[in-house]
Amino acid sequence: MNSLQCVLQAQRSLRWGPLAAVSWLLLRTCRAHCSLPSPASPSPERQENGVQKDFSSRLATGPTFQHFLRSASAPQEKPSSSEAEDPPPYLRKEELLGRQRKVYLETYGCQMNVNDTDIAWSILQKSGYLRTGNLQEADVILLVTCSIREKAEQTIWNRLHQLKTLKTKRLHSRAPLRIGILGCMAERLKEEIFNREKMVDLLAGPDAYRDLPRLLAVAESGQQAANVLLSLDETYADVLPVQMSPSATSAFVSIMRGCDNMCSYCIVPFTRGRERSRPVASILEEVRKLSDQGLKEVTLLGQNVNSFRDNSEVQFNNAVSTNLSRGFTTNYKTKQGGLRFSHLLDQVSQVDPEMRIRFTSPHPKDFPDEVLQLIQERDNICKQIHLPAQSGSSRVLEAMRRGYSREAYVELVHHLRESIPGVCLSSDFIAGFCGETEEDHQHTVSLLREVQYNTGFLFAYSMRQKTRAYHRLKDDVPEEVKLRRLEELITVFREEASKVNKISVGCTQLVLVEGLSKRSVTDLCGRNDGNLKVIFPDTEMEDGINPGLKVRAQPGDYVLVKPSSVHPLCGKETRLLASCSSIFSFCHFFWAAERRGCWLCAQQEEVWRSCLPLKEKT
Numbered sequence: 345m346n347s348l349q350c351v352l353q354a355q356r357s358l359r360w361g362p363l364a365a366v367s368w369l370l371l372r373t374c375r376a377h378c379s380l381p382s383p384a385s386p387s388p389e390r391q392e393n394g395v396q397k398d399f400s401s402r403l404a405t406g407p408t409f410q411h412f413l414r415s416a417s418a419p420q421e422k423p424s425s426s427e428a429e430d431p432p433p434y435l436r437k438e439e440l441l442g443r444q445r446k447v448y449l450e451t452y453g454c455q456m457n458v459n460d461t462d463i464a465w466s467i468l469q470k471s472g473y474l475r476t477g478n479l480q481e482a483d484v485i486l487l488v489t490c491s492i493r494e495k496a497e498q499t500i501w502n503r504l505h506q507l508k509t510l511k512t513k514r515l516h517s518r519a520p521l522r523i524g525i526l527g528c529m530a531e532r533l534k535e536e537i538f539n540r541e542k543m544v545d546l547l548a549g550p551d552a553y554r555d556l557p558r559l560l561a562v563a564e565s566g567q568q569a570a571n572v573l574l575s576l577d578e579t580y581a582d583v584l585p586v587q588m589s590p591s592a593t594s595a596f597v598s599i600m601r602g603c604d605n606m607c608s609y610c611i612v613p614f615t616r617g618r619e620r621s622r623p624v625a626s627i628l629e630e631v632r633k634l635s636d637q638g639l640k641e642v643t644l645l646g647q648n649v650n651s652f653r654d655n656s657e658v659q660f661n662n663a664v665s666t667n668l669s670r671g672f673t674t675n676y677k678t679k680q681g682g683l684r685f686s687h688l689l690d691q692v693s694q695v696d697p698e699m700r701i702r703f704t705s706p707h708p709k710d711f712p713d714e715v716l717q718l719i720q721e722r723d724n725i726c727k728q729i730h731l732p733a734q735s736g737s738s739r740v741l742e743a744m745r746r747g748y749s750r751e752a753y754v755e756l757v758h759h760l761r762e763s764i765p766g767v768c769l770s771s772d773f774i775a776g777f778c779g780e781t782e783e784d785h786q787h788t789v790s791l792l793r794e795v796q797y798n799t800g801f802l803f804a805y806s807m808r809q810k811t812r813a814y815h816r817l818k819d820d821v822p823e824e825v826k827l828r829r830l831e832e833l834i835t836v837f838r839e840e841a842s843k844v845n846k847i848s849v850g851c852t853q854l855v856l857v858e859g860l861s862k863r864s865v866t867d868l869c870g871r872n873d874g875n876l877k878v879i880f881p882d883t884e885m886e887d888g889i890n891p892g893l894k895v896r897a898q899p900g901d902y903v904l905v906k907p908s909s910v911h912p913l914c915g916k917e918t919r920l921l922a923s924c925s926s927i928f929s930f931c932h933f934f935w936a937a938e939r940r941g942c943w944l945c946a947q948q949e950e951v952w953r954s955c956l957p958l959k960e961k962t
């Protein structure tokens with residue numbers, strides 16, 4: 345009977361064939377795990393007071409049919425914390441509470457993981473956990489993990505080895521240390537993590553963060569706990585992420601999750617599930633709150649952020665088909681209706697004209713003209729577009745199932761540059777994909793030369809299980825060849841980026857101050873519109889509001905600077921650094937209406953001199 349109940353729950357919440365089966369298997373495995381004595385046995389005190397015995401007997405009784413029916417038919421608006429939820433039958437309500445236990449969260453991977461960390465923390469905070477930045481005093485350590493490449497996972501395995509010593513030391517203390525793996529690696533490897541690292545107490549996939557209080561309650565009793573169910577509708581729309589840094593000037597706002605593209609090399613659709621978008625109203629509410637808190641920049645986040653489609657309002661679910669970038673196709677049946685990215689971008693950019701808007705990571709197929717026009721005409725939408733190409737060879741792009749040819753991609757680049765003069769471009773490339781020949785590689789080199797990106801993220805191909813490439817293609821480029829090609833791509837990228845970024849030397853740039861530079865205490869750092877990191881001296885400068893008054897820039901202020909040089913930074917994810925010898929103005933706001941035309945252009949200087957706060961001008 346219990347098995348049937350579990351199947352019911354897994355099927356209703358997944359409705360995605362193969363994954364449903366895998367997750368169900370894990371559910372069963374975990375229940376089996378739970379009934380076995382754990383390697384990390386609970387402290388003697390706990391056994392004495394009978395908590396453990398009581399818990400095991402309740403766990404053995406298992407959840408009721410009503411419990412599964414309730415969770416299976418849960419509406420999209422979910423309760424924001426465990427406080428609002430009834431505990432499962434094998435736990436008491438108070439066991440879901442953190443009772444001031446201290447959580448240490450460590451984030452690996454992309455910005456989505458940074459945002460997921462804030463979401464996980466928001467859920468735990470509401471349950472009564474405290475956060476600590478000190479590993480030694482933590483009661484719970486949670487690693488928010490990435491699976492995109494083998495190297496990312498190896499980093500986590502190495503970290504778990506280090507944490508083992510810490511956990512062993514604390515094994516017999518009154519409060520044993522609990523260790524959890526969150527995110528993509530939990531989703532991808534599931535019980536393999538429990539098998540390889542017995543010291544791991546809990547696993548939570550990217551759609552299971554609401555379940556963290558329950559998982560931690562189970563882990564607290566000395567059992568291993570896991571929830572790796574993927575959802576069709578989880579967007580954490582009602583969970584307001586809690587940012588840790590009070591001095592932060594910018595924030596990430598997650599607008600969609602998952603991916604339906606199934607590029608042949610990529611694990612993301614398997615670890616993060618199907619594409620789904622958050623309702624526009626909840627995104628706007630979050631952006632308004634961030635603006636009220638004084639934040640000056642939001643980055644809209646999603647695995648394919650510009651594929652956004654809010655289907656939550658019935659009146660917009662019409663049969664209007666989707667406009668794609670010219671020459672691009674999808675790997676899935678064309679979707680229709682819903683509120684699209686251009687609508688959201690329009691709304692978000694109107695919340696606060698003094699707040700910069702960025703978005704990442706987009707897919708090149710979803711740049712219809714209405715999106716480009718909006719970026720061009722809205723002053724506070726940054727003129728910066730990430731346009732992941734992956735390869736410059738049409739043959740490789742086809743094997744990757746990207747849905748475009750090199751020619752279509754190049755045409756899109758030209759169209760972007762015509763539509764948004766001065767736009768900064770960045771891209772992702774993979775070196776050494778299955779079957780990539782020297783000639784294919786040279787096509788990628790020539791694409792880098794042709795496009796001249798401002799920023800780039802370059803990777804050696806890493807074969808991932810479950811993907812189409814794993815099943816159908818051969819990882820036949822030797823490791824040393826992949827690395828050699830990667831080095832070549834990095835070199836060419838840097839040469840071209842240096843050339844193109846030099847255009848900004850001597851030109852006025854509007855920079856949002858982030859704080860002190862890591863390089864020196866006498867310098868500040870910030871980012872320009874193109875997301876280029878800019879380092880400039882922390883000196884007194886003229887106040888844009890009160891001419892003649894000298895002030896020092898603070899995080900969250902906008903300053904006008906003139907870069908004196910550009911330097912490539914080290915590392916494979918290549919960025920450029922601009923140093924500035926002169927700063928000639930300072931203002932709390934930027935007067936967006938003054939901003940016209942190419943803004944790397946030196947002629948803008950006069951415009952910026954008249955920079956005054958919006959409120960005073962209107």
Ligand code: SAM
Binds near residue numbers: 705774805807
């Ligand atoms: N959705 C975005 C797109 O497709 O345009 C990119 C998001 S993906 C999470 C980030 C980047 O990781 C990809 O653009 C790709 O360059 C890289 N990546 C993904 N799978 C990879 C693999 N198996 N090996 C190496 N790099 C990979």
Ligand code: SF4
Binds near residue numbers: 605611613647707
């Ligand atoms: Fe991965 Fe392709 Fe989806 Fe990007 S679009 S997340 S590369 S499957």
